[in-house]
Amino acid sequence: MKTFNIWYISSFVISLIVIIPVITVFSSYFESTSDYFELLKNTFLFEYISNSLILLSGVLILTLVIGVSTAYIVSFYSFPLSNFFKWSLILGFAVPPYIYAYSLTAFFENYGTAYTILKNLFGESNYNLFIPKFDGMIGAILSISFSIYAYVYILTRASFYFQSDNLIELGKNLGFTKIQSLFKIIIPSARPAIVAGLSLVAMETLSDFGAVDFFSVNTLTTAIYNSWLSFDDLAFSNQLSFYLLIFIFSLFIIENFSRRKAKYHSPLQGGFKVKKKIKLSGFKSFLAFFICFIILFFSFIFPISQMLYWTFLYPKNFFDLNIQSLIVNTLLLVSLSSIILIFFSFISNYGNRVNKSKFLNFLTTISISGYALPGVILAVAYITFIAWFDNTIINYFEIQSIKKIFIGSILGLVLAYFVRFYSLSCNGIKSSYEKLNNTLDESAYLAGYSKFKTFTNIHIPYLKSSIFFVIILISLEVIRELPITLILRPFNFETFATTAYIYASQDLLEAAAVPSLFLVLIASLFILIISRYILKEDNE
Amino acid sequence: MIIIIICIENNNQLQDKINDSFNFKGEKMRLLSLIAIMFSLLFGPAFADGHGVVNVYSARHYDSDVQLYEKFTAKTGIKVNVVSGKSGAIEKRIIEEGGGTADLYITADAGRLGAFKAKGMLQNGLTSEAIKSAVPKNFRTSSWVGIAKRARIVYFAPERVSGAELAGLTYESLADPKWKGRLVIRKSNNIYNQSLVASLIKNNGKKATAEWAEGVVSNMARTPKGNDRAQIMAVAAGEADIAVANTYYLALMLSGKKGAEQQEAAKKVKPFFPNQDDRGTHMNISGAGLVKGAPNKANAIALVEFLLSKEAQEHIVNNTFEYPMIAGVSPHELVVNMGLDFKQDLKTKVVNYGKNQADAVAAMTGAGWK
Amino acid sequence: MSKNYLELNKVDFQVGGITKIKNLSLKIKNKGEIVCLLGPSGIGKTTILRSIAGLEKINKGQIKLKSKILSSTSTHIEPEFRNISLSFQENALFPHYTIKKNIYFGNNRNKENGKKKIDPKKVIKILNIEKILNKYPHQISAGEAQRASLTRSLVSNPDLLLLDEPLSNIDENFKEEIQVKLKKILKEFKITTIIVTHDSYEAFYLGDKCGILLDKTLKQYDEPYNVYHYPNSVNVVNFLNRGVLVPAKVTGQYTLENDDLGLIKGNFVNEHKIGTQVKLLLQPEDLEHDDKSNLQLDIIDKKFKGTNFIYTLKTKSNKNISVFVHSHHVHQHQINDKFGIRKPIHIKHLVCF
Structure with missing residues (x-):
């Protein structure tokens, strides 16, 4: 009884749900692919892989430079608005890569916004040939980088922030200049954090669908999607997924490992004092301000302005959009996913806590791997699995088909979100749950509190703020999420993300501006609410 | 989810414990009602069947389409459920759902409808008199019909391309070395290009078309990128001299819906209808296909018939700038201005676009057409 | 009255499947007695306390408190039903509650039992923690946290109080004062207590009896004077570094x-x-x-x-x-x-x- 209790069953079910898409991908790895695709395989496979690698290196370099430099500036120096930049630099998160891509195109395309500005400033002339065209690969790199550099920024900044003053003083003591200290002491000691940030960036980049699809850059992810859609070659699509997943899983492991390493940097209670920032003045102060402003401008102000401009230029789109129903839909998805994710995260975390079993821990580790699965692959695998299940198992028992319940339903959508975002919520709860020492539970038992009462009176109040934080994080991810929603959503059901995508894919970028704007504004609001947690400075 | 709840219900031991130490009754009722609400939310929209509905899977998502469906509902009382997306994803979902949900598949391009039919996903049934009399034979089959027409034509910059150069221009002559570095066209994965090349294969054969594709690739002014409108703007901006794009894009730009700049840009290019001296300009359709296993077949046919009515056709042409499918309806004024008296290729049946699609892709990719 | 207040009969103490202490028998005759257990670190002193509190199960022997079997091979009363208080060595204050709330958290059971109450205010005063009552655990020093934790355990007026290295984080110069106060409270309220410590002088001062744990067994269990002056084995001599x-x-x-x-x-x-x-x-x-x-x-x-x-x-x-x-x-x-x-x-x- 003890070894096979409710916690095992539930943790097992959770990990099973998460692992199904992965198994689906891997199981069809050895199936033969169609002859027709043989040609494409030979001509394009190399292109897909090299495109993915180019995209990845571009984004990694750009996010590294942007993330680390801004983190360094705001951590060590004080200059006008430096406190404002500290949190506003994470606003880029609010703009998903595909929406950034729309703005980028709208601004720089022939006869785009840049042309309008130049024409209004300098009069009629053909400026088109002089305006750089940020499309294709470059466009994709820029869109993704400005949207997700904040991963590097946040983690690096946290590492800088908690770096002991001793390190910097040590540098001074050794006679290093500021630049030498930066490269020889500060950055190397923040390396685990930087690597963790970059791994997240790499995972997001490889699983990005919206931006690369918009710019028609054929990466492994779009190739998986296309070979599944256009050529019905699920086996080939799954083979590509197999390679991609192996790559992503290794990043996932690197990330987890580096995170753990990065933890060593955070000091024990009381062992940390707020660092004095160096006050800049004159040109240096302006330079620091300028760099931060440029990044904030490109990551947030620029796309927002472009969308606002369009909304004002074509107000009809604003009034035509059924904003009310989009908000209701978004709220529905957000609340259902949050409730289910939090509920199961608690089951799994609490189960781990009271059971202390290695096997349970292993199941939990499996369950968080869903995040490594790109949304597109997840959705494809989900449908494949349900169809297979329906065709073989359900048909065999001759019962009602379950496809309608699981495909094109809110349930299906929420299930897929569950797989994708479970690691987010489970880890979010876990990280603060683990800080709640086990002896606290025992103290409560000894004070006469039952397990259930301990859970409701001690755990829940303690975890209140992390539950809130996780809910906001889930909401943020759900409203930004595109490919899963796109593939699995029910009839007459749109979110801001799908509306923007559908308009954009119909060459109606100006109509995509309104839902994009709403999406970004809601996301910004969420980010503002949790910026305190993200930039945690009280080390709690 | 279900399993977990069952487990909680059955695990008496746990429940006893909970009840022992905590008055759980009130909480439990609340918890159960919460679960009930969640279930109703989760499963609620999953059952969208009914008698007065038609489930449309649409790869076209213009706001004007929604208005059109509303008109249909007002007229017939049949509710139109829509799920929209890119055609590939829509098709895939219909296939995986395996019938029983989708009634009508609406998409642009006969090539897509043909290929979907070839996969066995469409059924016969669009054979009512109303449909047959409205749609010319070469724009319909028994399982899918055209709703609106478009032509894929050449746009040129009058400043840089003389009338003499253009005279007698055909799709075939786009491979002529005189256009070296002057031509822009979309990527090979674009369905409009695939259908155009499929029609060339039908008319000229595989080998000639493969050679043609190589000529076109060597004439390109840039690596293919962007949509049709971007090709037209590239000509306006001086990046190239001629572009291949569909008819309605220019009208869209001229309408001012894309802003003053694009309106102005559109005025810098002129349309040219190729192959006037032989089979005529390449025509394509937006169409609707009757999905296999459609649960609301009659409603689906009724919707197609409505889309082919004069009222609906006028609505479509004025919003999307396509050509009407039925006689007796005039295209939008801006489209009329581009010229109506051109020769349409009515010889090459659009059903060939789907049939020759694979060969078309092979010809283009073989030539290094990105 | 020949019944003992607390009885441990031939108990094996184990944690995570590893037996730490074998065949331990120990009796506390009367309510209000204080027993100190001494032993090198890692020997399993904490395990004994955790097992008595019910946080670990035992699979050999019997633990009886007030003639009621708490743990044996067949029974295991859950910790929340034992009325035994354990003050952990590491800080076990609830981080999201103030010190005051933490202390009154323990007071909960005090009322339920309807026993003679221990006035928390009095303990707070004696242990000198009035100043930190409205602070949160992360805002106070380790020594203060230990005193607060001790207060929490005391005010619940348990049948048995278990203290695990209760004064290990308290400043040396303040320690003796706290020891005196602690003993005063324990004696005044007749709280039966088992204290685990590695500080033999603390054990000798606080304990009515001292137990020396070595090599998985209880080597000597006697009054402090006797343990000090009449160690019963070479091991005890070596351990006490006499x-x-x-x-x-x-x-x-x-x-x-x-x-x-x-x-x-x-x-x-x-x-x-x-x-x-x-x-x-x-x-x-x-x-x-x-x-x-x-x-x-x-x-x-x-x-x-x-x-x-x-x-x-x-x-x-x-x-x-x-x-x-x-x-x-x-x-x-x-x-x-x-x-x-x-x-x-x-x-x-x-x-x-």
Whole structure:
């Protein structure tokens, strides 16, 4: 009884749900692919892989430079608005890569916004040939980088922030200049954090669908999607997924490992004092301000302005959009996913806590791997699995088909979100749950509190703020999420993300501006609410 | 989810414990009602069947389409459920759902409808008199019909391309070395290009078309990128001299819906209808296909018939700038201005676009057409 | 009344499948007694407390409190139903509650039991934590946290109080004061207590009885005086770091003979036959300094300990022995000097093995 209790069953079910898409991908790895695709395989496979690698290196370099430099500036120096930049630099998160891509195109395309500005400033002339065209690969790199550099920024900044003053003083003591200290002491000691940030960036980049699809850059992810859609070659699509997943899983492991390493940097209670920032003045102060402003401008102000401009230029789109129903839909998805994710995260975390079993821990580790699965692959695998299940198992028992319940339903959508975002919520709860020492539970038992009462009176109040934080994080991810929603959503059901995508894919970028704007504004609001947690400075 | 709840219900031991130490009754009722609400939310929209509905899977998502469906509902009382997306994803979902949900598949391009039919996903049934009399034979089959027409034509910059150069221009002559570095066209994965090349294969054969594709690739002014409108703007901006794009894009730009700049840009290019001296300009359709296993077949046919009515056709042409499918309806004024008296290729049946699609892709990719 | 208040009968204590302490039997006769358990770290002192509290199960033996079986091979009463309070070694304050709320958290059961109440205010005052009541655990020092945790355990007025290294984080100069106060409270409210500590002086002061845990067993369980003066085994001697054992031969009813030190007089704690070879416990305070003595040994080390010096001397047979000398002693001997020891040597209790 003890070894096979409710916690095992539930943790097992959770990990099973998460692992199904992965198994689906891997199981069809050895199936033969169609002859027709043989040609494409030979001509394009190399292109897909090299495109993915180019995209990845571009984004990694750009996010590294942007993330680390801004983190360094705001951590060590004080200059006008430096406190404002500290949190506003994470606003880029609010703009998903595909929406950034729309703005980028709208601004720089022939006869785009840049042309309008130049024409209004300098009069009629053909400026088109002089305006750089940020499309294709470059466009994709820029869109993704400005949207997700904040991963590097946040983690690096946290590492800088908690770096002991001793390190910097040590540098001074050794006679290093500021630049030498930066490269020889500060950055190397923040390396685990930087690597963790970059791994997240790499995972997001490889699983990005919206931006690369918009710019028609054929990466492994779009190739998986296309070979599944256009050529019905699920086996080939799954083979590509197999390679991609192996790559992503290794990043996932690197990330987890580096995170753990990065933890060593955070000091024990009381062992940390707020660092004095160096006050800049004159040109240096302006330079620091300028760099931060440029990044904030490109990551947030620029796309927002472009969308606002369009909304004002074509107000009809604003009034035509059924904003009310989009908000209701978004709220529905957000609340259902949050409730289910939090509920199961608690089951799994609490189960781990009271059971202390290695096997349970292993199941939990499996369950968080869903995040490594790109949304597109997840959705494809989900449908494949349900169809297979329906065709073989359900048909065999001759019962009602379950496809309608699981495909094109809110349930299906929420299930897929569950797989994708479970690691987010489970880890979010876990990280603060683990800080709640086990002896606290025992103290409560000894004070006469039952397990259930301990859970409701001690755990829940303690975890209140992390539950809130996780809910906001889930909401943020759900409203930004595109490919899963796109593939699995029910009839007459749109979110801001799908509306923007559908308009954009119909060459109606100006109509995509309104839902994009709403999406970004809601996301910004969420980010503002949790910026305190993200930039945690009280080390709690 | 279900399993977990069952487990909680059955695990008496746990429940006893909970009840022992905590008055759980009130909480439990609340918890159960919460679960009930969640279930109703989760499963609620999953059952969208009914008698007065038609489930449309649409790869076209213009706001004007929604208005059109509303008109249909007002007229017939049949509710139109829509799920929209890119055609590939829509098709895939219909296939995986395996019938029983989708009634009508609406998409642009006969090539897509043909290929979907070839996969066995469409059924016969669009054979009512109303449909047959409205749609010319070469724009319909028994399982899918055209709703609106478009032509894929050449746009040129009058400043840089003389009338003499253009005279007698055909799709075939786009491979002529005189256009070296002057031509822009979309990527090979674009369905409009695939259908155009499929029609060339039908008319000229595989080998000639493969050679043609190589000529076109060597004439390109840039690596293919962007949509049709971007090709037209590239000509306006001086990046190239001629572009291949569909008819309605220019009208869209001229309408001012894309802003003053694009309106102005559109005025810098002129349309040219190729192959006037032989089979005529390449025509394509937006169409609707009757999905296999459609649960609301009659409603689906009724919707197609409505889309082919004069009222609906006028609505479509004025919003999307396509050509009407039925006689007796005039295209939008801006489209009329581009010229109506051109020769349409009515010889090459659009059903060939789907049939020759694979060969078309092979010809283009073989030539290094990105 | 022959019933014991607490009884541990032949209990094996285990944690994570590893048996830490075997076959332990221990009795507390009356309510209000204080028992201190001493032992090296890692021996399983904490495990004993956790098992008594019900946080670990036992699979051999029996734990009885007030004649009621709490744990045995077949029964296990959950910790929340035991009314046993455990103050953890590490800070176990709820981080999201103020110190005050933390303390009153324990008061919960106090009311339920309808027993004589312990006024939290009084304990708070005695342990001097009024100032931190409205602070959160992360805002106070480790010593303050320990006192707060102690207060929480005390105010629940448990049937049995278990303290795990209760004063380990408290400043040395403040420790003695707290020890006095703690003992006062425990005695005043007659709280039966088991204290686990590694500080033998703390154990000797607080405990009515002391237990020495070594090699998975309870080696000695007796009053502090007896444990100190009459250690019952070589292991206990070594553990308490009480001195050195030197070989000696019993020469009479009150005499011993050692090759290096000569005649040693005193009362034997245990009986030894004349003529047997024994090991005599030689403690630093047993020897007296005398420059005129003919027993002169080499000084190999000298430590200043404030109130006294400790000289380490080497005997002819290469044994190191320690001697205390009052620090006002006029002679300041140096390393490598000779050091005289008064003869004949007289030791009050002769502890021999």
